[in-house]
Each structure stands twice: as structure tokens, then as C-alpha cells.
Amino acid sequence: MSDTLQFGDYAVTRLVDGTFEAPLDLVVHAGGAQPRALALQAWGKDTIRIDVNCFLLQGPDGLTLVDAGTGSAWGPGLGHARTALAERAIAPDRIDRVLVTHLHGDHILGLLEGAQAFLPRAEILVPETDLAFYADGSRAQSLPEGQRGAFAATASLRAAYGERLRPIPDGPVMPGIEAIPLHGHSPGHTGYLVQGARHGLLLWADTLHLDDLQPGEPEIGLAFDVDPALAVETRRAALRRAAQEGWTVSGGHVGGFFSVEPQGQAWRMVAL
Ligand SMILES: [Zn+2]
Numbered sequence: 289m290s291d292t293l294q295f296g297d298y299a300v301t302r303l304v305d306g307t308f309e310a311p312l313d314l315v316v317h318a319g320g321a322q323p324r325a326l327a328l329q330a331w332g333k334d335t336i337r338i339d340v341n342c343f344l345l346q347g348p349d350g351l352t353l354v355d356a357g358t359g360s361a362w363g364p365g366l367g368h369a370r371t372a373l374a375e376r377a378i379a380p381d382r383i384d385r386v387l388v389t390h391l392h393g394d395h396i397l398g399l400l401e402g403a404q405a406f407l408p409r410a411e412i413l414v415p416e417t418d419l420a421f422y423a424d425g426s427r428a429q430s431l432p433e434g435q436r437g438a439f440a441a442t443a444s445l446r447a448a449y450g451e452r453l454r455p456i457p458d459g460p461v462m463p464g465i466e467a468i469p470l471h472g473h474s475p476g477h478t479g480y481l482v483q484g485a486r487h488g489l490l491l492w493a494d495t496l497h498l499d500d501l502q503p504g505e506p507e508i509g510l511a512f513d514v515d516p517a518l519a520v521e522t523r524r525a526a527l528r529r530a531a532q533e534g535w536t537v538s539g540g541h542v543g544g545f546f547s548v549e550p551q552g553q554a555w556r557m558v559a560l
Pocket residue numbers: 392394395494540541
């Protein structure tokens with residue numbers, strides 16, 4: 289499954305890598321147990337079921353991916369982004385570069401096949417703050433066990449791509465595309481803003497995971513947020529700015545392309 293929209297010089301396609309299912313235990317609330325229970329009751333779902341997405345950008349500079357899915361690392365239920373590329377007759381050697389949003393496994397393991405680089409030519413551009421954090425294995429002990437896999441994935445990625453992996457700062461990364469810091473979900477978590485003729489597209493990665501719950505209550509997060517308080521702040525700021533600027537948004541786990549509208553003290557996401 290995929291859908292394509294045009295923003296400026298880029299045709300942007302959402303590639304669905306698969307579906308991730310998890311128990312509600314992963315849901316956290318900055319306000320504690322009581323608001324969490326109320327919010328989940330009102331939401332009414334008994335499990336988390338979210339897409340895992342990456343994006344293909346076709347533009348004047350060739351083929352760019354934003355993130356790369358899970359490849360073969362998370363079993364046959366995922367990894368379908370590779371199939372989606374193959375169906376478009378896009379072989380791995382045609383990908384020119386990958387803009388990485390952050391170094392969590394579901395965004396970068398698709399860049400690897402075992403210990404090898406899956407993309408033979410591509411440059412891998414990684415937000416410098418995330419790279420500095422996850423390249424330092426001594427920090428792993430400071431995180432809960434469920435968040436430590438990113439250190440091993442980062443080490444494998446660096447070994448496989450060598451000089452082709454480069455840290456990037458915030459700001460312009462290529463014509464019409466800007467790296468936007470959205471720290472919190474991970475230390476250097478970054479979105480990519482694609483300029484459009486009228487409105488831009490913000491690919492905001494894991495700024496939020498539950499598009500029908502967190503916009504209305506940004507205090508809700510998932511246990512994967514490395515700095516939960518900062519993630520709440522970033523979530524609010526990103527929703528506010530997207531609504532103000534009229535940006536289209538999509539990301540690593542939402543179910544399509546959306547606009548963001550104010551609703552009461554918070555926001556809602558409206559599927560395009
Ligand atoms: Zn993710």
C-alpha cells in the first residue's frame with residue numbers, strides 16, 4: 289500500500305513497511321495514572337496497532353528515502369517497503385541518499401542485510417545529535433533495556449556504510465528540504481520539511497505514534513520516547529506549528545497524510 293503527493297519538486301510516496309502491534313502497557317501519560325486511564329477508556333481500543341512507514345522522494349536530485357523500514361530484521365510481517373520499491377522497479381542501487389530521522393531500529397534496519405549495506409550507492413545522512421548519542425555505546429546503560437537496541441543498530445550501520453554515512457546539522461539538507469529538530473523521542477530526533485508550491489510537508493517521524501489519540505492529548509506518549517517530557521513539549525510545538533503553517537504532516541507511524549486543525553486546547557489530525 290502507498291500513496292503519493294507532490295510537494296514542490298518532489299513526488300512523495302509513503303511506503304508502508306508493515307504493521308506493528310503492541311499492548312496498551314506501552315502508553316504513558318505525563319499527568320500520571322488517572323488521566324492515562326481516562327484517556328484510554330475514551331479512546332476505546334484494546335491494543336496499539338500502527339503502521340511502520342518510510343518515504344520515497346522522487347525529485348531533480350534523483351531518489352531519496354526518508355528512513356528505510358525494518359528490512360528483514362523484524363520478520364515477515366514487516367519489511368514490505370523493499371517490496372514496494374521493487375514493484376516500482378527501483379532496485380537498491382538506484383537510491384541516491386537516505387535522510388534518517390533517528391536511529392531506532394524500525395527506521396534504519398532496512399538499510400542493512402545482515403551486516404552488509406543494503407543500498408550499494410546511497411549516502412546515509414544522519415542528524416548529528418542522534419549520531420553522537422547512539423554511537424557512544426557507554427550511554428546504553430542509562431536507558432531502559434527496551435531502548436538499547438539502537439546502539440547496536442547504529443554500530444552496524446556505521447560499520448556497513450563507512451564514509452558514506454555522514455552526520456548532518458539542522459537546516460537545509462538539499463534543495464527544498466530542511467532538517468527540523470524535534471528532539472525528545474530520541475536525543476537528536478529530526479523531521480524533514482519539504483517545501484511545496486503553497487504548503488509544505490513535514491515528515492515528523494515519531495513526534496507522535498497514535499494519530500487519533502495524541503493530537504487531542506499531547507501529554508500521551510509511548511514508552512519508546514527517550515525523554516518523555518521533552519517529547520510532550522515537541523509534540524505540542526509541532527502540532528501548533530503545522531496547524532499555523534497549514535503544513536501537511538506524515539511520519540513513521542501515522543496512517544497516511546494529514547492536515548492538523550486546532551480543537552479546543554489541543555488539535556486533531558484530518559486525513560487528506
Ligand atoms: Zn519508530
